[in-house]
Amino acid sequence: MQLTAVQWQRYMDNTCSEAERKEIYTYLNSLTAEELASLLEAGFPEQATTMPEAMALRLNKKLEQATGIILTEKRRPVLSIAFHRWIAAASILLVAGLTLYYFLPAPSGARQQQTEIASRDISNTTHHVQKITLPDGSMVWLSPQSMLRVPDNFNRATRVLTLSGQGYFEVAHDAAKPFSVQAGPVQTTVLGTHFNIEAYPAESHTAVSLTQGRVAVRARTAGGADSMVYLQPGHKLVYQNDVQQFTLQPVAVEYETSWAGGGLVFDSLDVRDVFLRLEHRFNIKIQFDPILFKGKKLTAVYPKADLSVILRNMAFVQGFNYRQQKDTILIQ
CATH class of the missing domain: 2.60.120.1440 (Jelly Rolls)
Known part of the structure; x- marks a missing residue:
């Protein structure tokens, strides 16, 4: 399999399709340690500040221990590529059994198994x-x-x-x-x-x-x-x-x-959900019996979000009465 630069980019940035990811994973898993090392030798263009040297040396050591690949001075990729690009490059070695989270030192000095x-x-x-x-x-x-x-x-x-x-x-x-x-x-x-x-x-x-x-x-x-x-x-x-x-x-x-212009739009929406949206929109409480409105839908566009107009319209179409007590609407 010959991977293009675009495929590599998509794989490293986690934007490729699931089928493409499986194909690349299978390919990586078929490579020898030396072939994996060659991938790292190729490097990536600089796009950010390079990794601090002390951290880079520690990470190189982890790579060598986990993969058996001896990264000589001639072919140490960590020191010559940007930090976030190295993380992407190192991710290809997950097929060799590395766990990348353990590479990253926690701010407190303790190891972290997960990065949020x-x-x-x-x-x-x-x-x-x-x-x-x-x-x-x-x-x-x-x-x-x-x-x-x-x-x-x-x-x-x-x-x-x-x-x-x-x-x-x-x-x-x-x-x-x-x-x-x-x-x-x-x-x-x-x-x-x-x-x-x-x-x-x-x-x-x-x-x-x-x-x-x-x-x-x-x-x-x-x-x-x-x-x-x-x-x-x-x-x-x-x-x-x-x-x-x-x-x-x-x-x-x-x-x-x-609706993005400030109105309200209900497109074949369950009336019970309409009441919920009105509660959100107008910061009120609407009390109603869900059984009475089971299966009922509402299709309507209200260019102006006027609660009194909406309730009058709904009461006529859906056949209910209502009354308001302070910040609560009682549907009967």
């Missing part, structure tokens, strides 16, 4: 949609009471986010760094596109709608296997969390974008 990726949470605690610009130029419209987790290493090698709530994404194109959003049980991966995700923890479903481009959505099914679905613009994947099943359905693109 630092991140920051962006929470929209207001009653208005917030627009966020990510480091790569991608834009996210975050619904009220929603949260976006952004790793500190975002846009270095990969672009992976975690969403709780609802967000509309306009992704900056970068073929070398796929853009992924983990939302509950569903993961959406794109290269550059516009899409909407609904993933409120208390709701019965998770949904991904595509307005432009193409996305791959991975979801765990009831049988325990992962299913991959490729969405086309104007379509939505709706995943039922309790039964671990999903359906595909057409969707009006304007529905998926109008």
